[in-house]
Amino acid sequence: MNIAALDDSILGRHTPDPLQFAFTGKTQAHAGRGGRPILDPALQSLTLEAQLAGQPAAGRPRCLYLHIPFCRVRCTFCNFFENAASPAWIETYLHHFYDELARKADSAWAQAAPFDAVYVGGGTPTDLTAAQLQTLGEEIRRRFPLADDCELTLEGRLNRFDDARFEASLTAGFNRFSFGVQSFDTRVRKAAKRLDDRGEVLQRIEQLVARDAAPIILDLLFGLPWQDESCWQQDIADFLDSGAHGVDLYQLIQMPGTRLSELVAQGRQPVPANVPTRARMYAYGANTLEQAGLQRLSVCHWARDARERSRYNSLAKTSADVLPIGAGAGGQINGVALMQTRNLQDYQQQCGEGRWPLAMLMAPAQHGRRDGLIKASFDKGVLDGTVWAAQGQDGLFEQLRPLLNVWQERGLVDLADNRAELTLAGRFWSVNMAQGALLALQQEDHSKENVDVTQRTGGGAHSAPRGSNHPSHGGATGRH
Numbered sequence: 001m002n003i004a005a006l007d008d009s010i011l012g013r014h015t016p017d018p019l020q021f022a023f024t025g026k027t028q029a030h031a032g033r034g035g036r037p038i039l040d041p042a043l044q045s046l047t048l049e050a051q052l053a054g055q056p057a058a059g060r061p062r063c064l065y066l067h068i069p070f071c072r073v074r075c076t077f078c079n080f081f082e083n084a085a086s087p088a089w090i091e092t093y094l095h096h097f098y099d100e101l102a103r104k105a106d107s108a109w110a111q112a113a114p115f116d117a118v119y120v121g122g123g124t125p126t127d128l129t130a131a132q133l134q135t136l137g138e139e140i141r142r143r144f145p146l147a148d149d150c151e152l153t154l155e156g157r158l159n160r161f162d163d164a165r166f167e168a169s170l171t172a173g174f175n176r177f178s179f180g181v182q183s184f185d186t187r188v189r190k191a192a193k194r195l196d197d198r199g200e201v202l203q204r205i206e207q208l209v210a211r212d213a214a215p216i217i218l219d220l221l222f223g224l225p226w227q228d229e230s231c232w233q234q235d236i237a238d239f240l241d242s243g244a245h246g247v248d249l250y251q252l253i254q255m256p257g258t259r260l261s262e263l264v265a266q267g268r269q270p271v272p273a274n275v276p277t278r279a280r281m282y283a284y285g286a287n288t289l290e291q292a293g294l295q296r297l298s299v300c301h302w303a304r305d306a307r308e309r310s311r312y313n314s315l316a317k318t319s320a321d322v323l324p325i326g327a328g329a330g331g332q333i334n335g336v337a338l339m340q341t342r343n344l345q346d347y348q349q350q351c352g353e354g355r356w357p358l359a360m361l362m363a364p365a366q367h368g369r370r371d372g373l374i375k376a377s378f379d380k381g382v383l384d385g386t387v388w389a390a391q392g393q394d395g396l397f398e399q400l401r402p403l404l405n406v407w408q409e410r411g412l413v414d415l416a417d418n419r420a421e422l423t424l425a426g427r428f429w430s431v432n433m434a435q436g437a438l439l440a441l442q443q444e445d446h447s448k449e450n451v452d453v454t455q456r457t458g459g460g461a462h463s464a465p466r467g468s469n470h471p472s473h474g475g476a477t478g479r480h
Helices: 041-053 087-105 130-143 163-172 186-191 198-211 229-242 259-265 275-291 311-316 344-352 368-380 385-390 396-409 424-428 430-457
Strands: 062-068 115-122 146-156 176-182 216-222 246-251 301-303 321-325 330-333 336-340 358-362 382-384 413-416 419-422
Touching (some): 041 336, 041 358, 062 130, 062 311, 130 146, 198 216, 275 301, 368 396, 424 430
Parallel strands (some): 062 321, 216 246
Antiparallel strands (some): 246 301
């Protein structure tokens, strides 16, 4: 690996405080490299049909993702809001949603092996009625083969998630519940358009935890307007006092087009916390949770007891297969990545006509398995060359060692033999580092391809004929 060809956007800055200043900021939620887009709608459908008619890769984990694209309120920081939670709209949507679910469940691919995890996300799935939630869980369990220990997660908000909905969800088979709390502080919550105050949120969590029927997981967001470091420290204390079984700590990434961006630009809300402040908030949360005895399952998730596995979130960040169902759902089948249309009317029309509601399809990336292992390792905070070799990536750790050496010098990893563990600073910057590793490998891939072309043609890389199926021209390998 040619370290001299890499800049600080990959290497990180040489600074005495890497936690706060190794990079300029986190620019995306997840690392990733796509394959080659399949643009023709007819070819998209044929490709998906072929995958669903085939068999899954042996030993590859399998998940289901089901999308409920409705919310009663749009949070200021959210750029995923799609549809208001109208009962009539939801009922019509579910009619077509179950048609798609049945068609995919009946496929040879879906029935070939059990699914390890199911995630119902959105949107706000808990805005469904108790009867709708029960039907949803029952349809999943009736139609799909699920592993005996399959994790079935229902995502949503605590507001209006009453006892009837909770009981119906449990009866239907949901065994994990994930709630977006973001902050317990009433001022922060109201500014972000969250619906309940601190006391109401804590009371409902304590009620659900007291039932001891399933893990209750909370999402907390740091860096929101009005949420200073003392407020964040109280958020962590409130989580610990609540008894909830697990927590995700996510930093705010201020996206253009959100209501929050508009309010800040208009001077109606304060500028959110800057990067160094968010870094300190992450460090406080991580250290406090681990000092309290929670187990770190990933760079952003902690569990209080063994019932909380965060299985879907862990698998979905690897090269696991994820079968998507619903408007706006995304996933991949045998390395073919797909995203379904977000437009509700388009989705319902295409489902009603018996067509797949596709918005995008990507051919498998040439190094998809390798890249999946790298992303999963950074998410866990540990890069283990022995594990990689057992997964068919022998030599990958040595390939990355020059980059790991620089990261060790810059305080981002602790490197020993065939293993690198991310430091606290490295865990905060894990997405930047994962993306950097993928880009560095991509540069090496291109260099090797150009050498191969030169050796075959006796000239430079430009000697390959235009339109050939060579990877450097975006051919069948699908890496561009």
